[in-house]
Amino acid sequence: MNPCFSFAKKSVFLLLSTALVGCIATAPSPSSSSSSNNHHTIYGTDNNYASQAIYFLLTDRFVDGDPSNNHINQGGEFASFDRPLLGEDGQQANVGYLGGDFQGVLNNGQYIKDMGFTSVWLTPIYDNPDQAFNGGEEIKFGEMFKDGGKTGYHGYWGVNFFKVDEHLVSEELNFQKFTGLLESEFQLDFVLDIVGNHGSPSYTLKSEQAKFGQLYDQNDNLVADHQNLHPEKLSDEPLHQFFNKKPDIAQLSDLNENNPAVLQYFTDAYLKWLAQGADAIRIDTIKHMPHHFWKKLTDNLREVHPELFIFAESYSYDADFIAEHTQPQNGGVSVLDFPGRKAITAVFENPESDYQDILSYLHLTDGTYQNPYELMTFYDNHDMARMNTSDQGFIDANNWLFTARGIPVIYYGSEINFMTGKAEHQGNRNYLGQANIEKAKTHVIHQALTNIANIRKNSVALQKGKQINLTFNGDSASFYRVYQNKGTHQTALVLLNKSNQAQLIKVDEYVNQGQWVDAFNQDIYPVAANQQSLAVQVPAHGVKVLLLNQPLSNDKLLARLIEK
Numbered sequence: 001m002n003p004c005f006s007f008a009k010k011s012v013f014l015l016l017s018t019a020l021v022g023c024i025a026t027a028p029s030p031s032s033s034s035s036s037n038n039h040h041t042i043y044g045t046d047n048n049y050a051s052q053a054i055y056f057l058l059t060d061r062f063v064d065g066d067p068s069n070n071h072i073n074q075g076g077e078f079a080s081f082d083r084p085l086l087g088e089d090g091q092q093a094n095v096g097y098l099g100g101d102f103q104g105v106l107n108n109g110q111y112i113k114d115m116g117f118t119s120v121w122l123t124p125i126y127d128n129p130d131q132a133f134n135g136g137e138e139i140k141f142g143e144m145f146k147d148g149g150k151t152g153y154h155g156y157w158g159v160n161f162f163k164v165d166e167h168l169v170s171e172e173l174n175f176q177k178f179t180g181l182l183e184s185e186f187q188l189d190f191v192l193d194i195v196g197n198h199g200s201p202s203y204t205l206k207s208e209q210a211k212f213g214q215l216y217d218q219n220d221n222l223v224a225d226h227q228n229l230h231p232e233k234l235s236d237e238p239l240h241q242f243f244n245k246k247p248d249i250a251q252l253s254d255l256n257e258n259n260p261a262v263l264q265y266f267t268d269a270y271l272k273w274l275a276q277g278a279d280a281i282r283i284d285t286i287k288h289m290p291h292h293f294w295k296k297l298t299d300n301l302r303e304v305h306p307e308l309f310i311f312a313e314s315y316s317y318d319a320d321f322i323a324e325h326t327q328p329q330n331g332g333v334s335v336l337d338f339p340g341r342k343a344i345t346a347v348f349e350n351p352e353s354d355y356q357d358i359l360s361y362l363h364l365t366d367g368t369y370q371n372p373y374e375l376m377t378f379y380d381n382h383d384m385a386r387m388n389t390s391d392q393g394f395i396d397a398n399n400w401l402f403t404a405r406g407i408p409v410i411y412y413g414s415e416i417n418f419m420t421g422k423a424e425h426q427g428n429r430n431y432l433g434q435a436n437i438e439k440a441k442t443h444v445i446h447q448a449l450t451n452i453a454n455i456r457k458n459s460v461a462l463q464k465g466k467q468i469n470l471t472f473n474g475d476s477a478s479f480y481r482v483y484q485n486k487g488t489h490q491t492a493l494v495l496l497n498k499s500n501q502a503q504l505i506k507v508d509e510y511v512n513q514g515q516w517v518d519a520f521n522q523d524i525y526p527v528a529a530n531q532q533s534l535a536v537q538v539p540a541h542g543v544k545v546l547l548l549n550q551p552l553s554n555d556k557l558l559a560r561l562i563e564k
C-alpha cells in the first residue's frame with residue numbers, strides 16, 4: 001500500500017541523513033527540489049497512507065447487527081450487558097455491553113464509504129473478561145479514572161490477544177471474513193487497535209472473577225496471572241513474569257517491557273491479525289511504555305509487512321513530547337495530533353475565535369515532527385469530551401480538517417453532532433444505532449462532511465500537498481496545498497469562511513495563471529498571466545477548493561515553496 005521502497009530509491013536525494021531504509025511510517029520532512037524535467041518536485045509527503053480518511057468507532061456502541069452475540073445473560077452477579085450510569089435530567093451513560101458488532105459495521109459499510117472515508121478504525125477486537133469488574137472504585141455518571149462496575153465493552157482489557165471477543169463475531173462473520181468484505185464490497189481498509197501496555201483489571205477484586213488479570217495464548221493456555229495481587233506483591237514465579245511490579249493505569253496489569261516473552265506474545269498476536277486483513281495499526285497508550293519496546297515491536301511487524309503504517313496515541317498536548325515517537329530510532333510511528341485537537345476545538349467551539357489561532361499546531365517547517373503531513377488529525381475521540389459546538393461549528397471544523405495538513409480521523413456520531421460536549425461517562429460513548437444513522441443521512445453536518453471528504457478523496461493536493469498559508473484572519477482563512485511529483489501536478493487553493501455570512505475572499509499574492517476549477521461544481525476561474533489577484537465568493541460556513549492541474553509558474557510562489 002505504501003511504496004516506501006520506491007520512495008526511498010527515487011527520492012534518495014531528499015533523505016540524506018535520515019534512515020528511511022526501515023520503511024518507517026513517517027517520511028522525512030516535506031520536500032521541495034528541482035527535478036530534471038524543469039518542473040519543481042514539491043509535496044508535503046509522498047506516503048500513500050496520506051490519502052486515507054478514517055472513521056473511528058467503538059464497535060459495541062455503533063450498531064447491533066446481530067442480537068445473537070449479545071450474551072445478555074453473561075456475567076451472573078456481575079452482569080456484562082447494559083449497565084447504565086444515570087445522571088440528572090434523564091442523562092445516561094453505560095459501562096456494559098450494548099450489542100454493537102462486526103455485522104453492524106458491515107451493514108453500514110456503504111454509509112461510511114459514501115461519506116468519503118477510506119478506512120475504519122475499530123476499538124480493540126480481543127477477548128475481554130465476561131463480567132463487570134467487582135474491584136476498584138465504583139464508577140458513577142460523569143466521573144473519571146475509576147473502573148469499578150465497568151466491563152470490557154471498549155475492548156481495551158485484553159485477556160487473549162489471539163482471540164476475537166465473543167460479542168463481535170457472528171456465526172458467519174469471523175474477523176478475516178469481515179475485513180475481506182469491508183475491502184471487497186466497500187474498499188475500506190481496517191485499522192487494528194493494539195495494546196502493549198496492559199491487560200485487564202488485575203487486583204482489588206472483591207471475589208474471584210474469571211479472566212481478570214490473566215493472559216492466554218493462541219492455544220488458550222494461561223501464560224500470565226496476576227492472581228489478584230497488588231503489583232508490589234508479585235513474585236518471581238512463572239505466571240508473574242509478564243508483569244511489572246508497580247502500578248501504572250488504575251488497577252490494570254502493567255506489562256513488563258523488558259521481558260522478551262511479552263514482546264513475542266504481542267508480535268505473534270498482531271501478526272495474526274495483519275495476516276487476516278488488518279491494513280494499518282493504531283497503538284494505544286504508547287507513552288506508558290518506553291521507546292525501546294515499541295521500536296522492537298514495530299520492527300518485528302514491519303519485518304513481515306515492510307509498508308505497514310502505524311500511528312499512536314500519546315495523550316499529551318506537548319508537540320515536542322509526542323514528536324519523539326515519530327523519530328526512526330523510536331519506531332518511526334505517526335501520532336494522533338493532540339496539540340492539533342486543542343487548537344482546533346479552541347477555534348471551532350468559539351464563534352468569536354480568530355482563524356489565526358489555529359496555526360500554532362501545524363509545525364509545517366520547524367522540524368518538530370519527522371513529517372507533520374503524516375500526523376493523524378482529529379477534534380475529539382472516546383477518551384475526551386466531544387467537541388462542544390453547533391452544527392455549523394462541526395461543519396467549519398470538518399472543512400478545515402479535510403483540507404489542512406494531516407490525515408483526518410472522525411469519531412463516530414460527529415456527523416450528527418451526537419452527545420455534544422459530553423465526556424466519557426456522560427454519554428460520549430453512547431450507543432448510536434441504526435435509527436440515528438438513517439437520520440444522519442439527511443443531517444446538515446453529514447451532508448457538508450460528505451462533500452468535503454469526497455473532495456479530499458479525489459485530490460492528491462489535499463492529501464499530500466505542501467501547505468503554504470496565505471491569510472488567516474477573523475472568520476476566514478486561505479492557503480495552498482501543492483503537489484508536484486512524478487508527473488502529477490496539482491495545486492489546491494483552499495478558502496474557508498466560518499462566519500454566518502457569505503464572504504468575498506481575496507488572494508492578493510502568489511496568484512498563478514491558469515484555469516482554476518472549482519472542485520465542487522467544476523466552475524472555471526480563469527487567471528491571466530499578468531493577473532495579480534483573485535476573489536472568490538465563499539458561502540457562510542463554507543469552503544471553496546479551486547484546483548489547478550498543471551505545474552506552477554509563478555516565480556514568487558515557487559520561491560516560497562522551495563525556500564524550506
Ligand SMILES: [Ca+2]
Pocket residue numbers: 064065066067068069070099100101167
Ligand atoms: Ca450484537
Ligand SMILES: [Ca+2]
Pocket residue numbers: 127128129130165166167
Ligand atoms: Ca469476552
Ligand SMILES: [Ca+2]
Pocket residue numbers: 179180183188189190277278279
Ligand atoms: Ca484489509
Ligand SMILES: [Ca+2]
Pocket residue numbers: 197248254255288289
Ligand atoms: Ca506501563
